[in-house]
Amino acid sequence: MSLLAAPPATVKRPIMQPAVGRVLQVVKETHDTFTLNIEPPPGDPVARFRPGQFSMLYVHGVGELPISISGDPECHDYLTYTIRSVGQVTYQLVTRQPGECIGLRGPFGTAWPLTEARGKSLLIVAGGIGLAPLRPAIYHVLRHRGDYNRLVVLYGGRSPRDLLYRKEFAAWGMLPDTQTLATVDYGGVSWRGHVGVVTAMFRHVRMQPDETVAMLCGPEIMMRYAGRELESRGIPASRIFLSMERNMKCAVGFCGHCQMGPYFVCKDGPVFPFTQIKPYLDLYEL
Amino acid sequence: MATSQIIAALAHHPFLDGLQPNHLDKLAMLACEISFEPDQVIFREGDPSSFFYLILSGRVAIEVAAPGRFLTIQTIGGGEELGWSSLLDQVNKQFRARCVEPVCALAFDGPRLTAEFENDHEFGYMLLRKVLATVAERLRATRLQMLDVYARKSGKGESGQ
């Protein structure tokens, strides 16, 4: 039985076809992590994103991967990605030279609830590379500072040399109504900051749980424990959000790889309210 | 610090949250204000356990000696406690505590405190409950830390092609 033809959309790039972006700059953040600025085609919708969303980045001859956007959502001249070199595609991405082209699809997925969080305090809990998808949310809050109360950024990393955006992070901590705390699992002799897991930082946070929205991104174990801990400290699960990671090949719900129980992480996520994702976080090998 | 100030400091200390006023008074009688300079060592590994501290401000690193260097296991800051092993019998310090910032604390003589627990079981029970909660939290944190969740895992890297 034939289908009624859908009204043709305005000229639109096929969903699996990347736009061509040009590498403007590659900045080394840590020994294995780099930040790339990519210039999209002028006026291309690929550059209009909401904090928390991701793109599919493609390297010719190598492949395609989902990478969170880590730059300023109000900058449309280039897109920023912070990438940890852990495999073939990420290695090829971070070793691009300015001027080279890569493919971009997106943006995809759900965003941090920044509209809903207006008038409230924000508690940002990041672990490792998880600070990258949260940075656009921080930029948004800093640009619209009057819309929010306190901003607290907790950041856990493996060791001091693994921490991202260190100068920027220190600068955020100097701003009024802003508190930043970084902690590492392994501190060297010269590290004068906190040593311990990020959940141990909650006791040092100055904010009211009843008017706080928490946004979490990091290793799944960290988010699971942090989510529970925040709940026990009075932040309701409905105001805790976390960003999930799963294997993604298409980013639009066709490939099936990112399924997590009833959800397709690529389009139902990556940002989920804790209430929604909590029942599935505890199921091993779901 | 006058006794009244010590009582106020104790009343505001998160570790003692919810403790009855008469128990706070009892603690205040035993408390002694103390401060440390950065890099000053509060106790060393192997020291007999004598003092229990409530940190008011500053940061202390709990360290363990390895050949050629010290490793920091954890840092403890204002609002936390330090040296709970002094509340146990016959246990020497297992780690070194070194200040990374100027530290202000209230110190309690371990044997005197435990003697008071023996005298007043309700006081002892209430305090040891607080200690147990802290120990449980530290244990949980240590277990998580052990997982090394941010590590670059072995394996073939990401699956993208």
Added chain:
Amino acid sequence: MRRSFYRLDRSGLSLILDQLKHRGYTVLGPKACGNALQWRPLDCLEDLPGGLSTLLAPAQYRLQTGSETCLFGNPGGLDSIKAILHPPRQTITTIRKAGDQLEISQETPPAAKLAFVGIQSCDLAAVAALDRVLLQNGEADEVYSANRANAFFLSVHCTQSGPTCFCASMGTGPRAKAGFDIALTERLEGEQPEYLAEAGSSLGAKVLEEAHALPAPPEWMRQSTEATQKAAEAQTRKVNRQAARAVIDSTFEHPRWEQTAKRCLSCGNCTSACPTCFCVNYEEQSSLDLASAQRVRLWDSCFTLSFSYIHGGSIRLTPKSRFRQWVSHKLARWQDQFGVTGCVGCGRCIVWCPAAIDITEEFAVLEQAAGSAVTAGGSPHGH
């Protein structure tokens, strides 16, 4: 629409095929090919597997000579049309490197006009399920749309059930309720089969009228309903689909998953044979000089270790978890995701599993464990 009923003899049916070809359709039907019934272009009715029958059992498929003259027997013995609508291998984009520029071209599949002759009710339900995933799920899959948009379904109600069929309990058969342009009931009274034809779309009605089909005697309709009902009642396998979600939700840790996974080879045959399994992977295939690369889409299976791989390891490391993912998705999660069941009861996974793992048997054990062994899985017609 009001359904009209016609009678067709063999030549009338032949005329319908000609009509479809005349209208520009590539007419496809089940054909004996490589010792199995597969979808192939039909030249004439002789191409259909008249006189052949399939022997089906867990881990067993045999095509054998039968005595009957019907053209459309073999319930459950026919390949699904997934491989045609959602091809196992498809080039999506070609990307050429020109200097430091990338030139990207979309490999747009030509709009096809496909007519499927002899499709069974379970497979119509499977197409409806795939529509939800690939057309009505936000974005539309371009390849599937191109193949699907002008598809014509000349379906056949099953008046017999195969031993591995359980469509009645899934509410998807043996009688097709919707999704067809024309539905046939094959009648074997005389030497040659005759057909009751029911138009399911205005196009279907038009094709029937152009073939000068005569109205069917009223008792044929009753007989057709009785025949499909009998086929439903003959099904021995079933899944209590109303309870499926609750059963799956409450048995995540049940030892049965592990027990059965010990037999599972993680081969992915079930996902290939399944008419609704849609998962794909995208591969990069470069030319030797690296100047040109293609993004090739290939069927993938949740039974592979790499399917759930993220940096650090696979989420579903054990065969148990992958087997559980597949069964849970088919019987429960599909409901959450798409509002319909992901299992249409065609039984192909049972037939094609080399270890003879039977999803209905697995479900029965879990259902009993869940303590919600409700008897009926809907009426035989799945109303």
